[in-house]
Amino acid sequence: MAFKATRPLRFGDCDPSGIAYFPSYLNILVGVTEDYFASLGFPWKTLIEQRRIGMPTVRLDATFVSPGFQGDELEFAIVVRRIGRxxxxxxxxxxxxxxVLWTARQRxxxxxxxxxxxxxxxxxxxxALEHHLEKTDAHDPAA
Structure with missing residues (x-):
């Protein structure tokens, strides 16, 4: 079950030609991920301040397919693929x-x-995360 969110691509997220500046994409992605955890009942403010849990990114692999342009409505979908210890x-x-503009795998x-x-x-x-876990197809060579 994918989490979905929409965000506008704003003027400040783009280079002078009006094309998305890739570091802005990553900043927006962090906000969407924060919203995902809040939707599970775990706002980052609570996790950080009360429970003293952080969630740093240790791996990020992004593939940019097509340019995004100022004014685009970006549609984000997050899927949980694996939960380790x-x-x-x-x-x-x-x-x-x-x-599709870009995809990413994040740990x-x-x-x-x-x-x-x-x-x-x-x-x-x-x-909560296991409730959203999507199993990889056993026939998928990328699994």
Whole structure:
């Protein structure tokens, strides 16, 4: 079950020619990921300030397919592909007007903000993530 969100591509997200500046894409992606966790009942403010859990990105592989332009409505879809002891693999697809602009595979790791060491996903967060886990097709060579 993919999480979906829409964000506008604004003037400040683009280079002088009006084409999306790729670091802006990543900044928007962080906000969408934050919204995903909030939709699960785990706002980052609570995770950070009260539970002292961080989720740094340890791997990010992005593939840019088509340019995005100022004024596009970016459609984000996040899929949970794998949940490890402390890691989480997400796949992102970003499109506009039905055309894929870019995709990304991301690994985040749950960490203690006190020790800066990885920690096992707390049971409540793991259960929410598992509810959204999409199994990879066994016939998929990329699995």
């Amino acid at each position: 402390s890691s989480l693999d997400l796949e992102h697809e970003v499109s506009a007007a039905g055309k 985040v790791v749950a960490t203690s903000l006190d020790t800066h060491q990885s920690l096992a996903w707390p049971d409540d967060i793991r259960a």
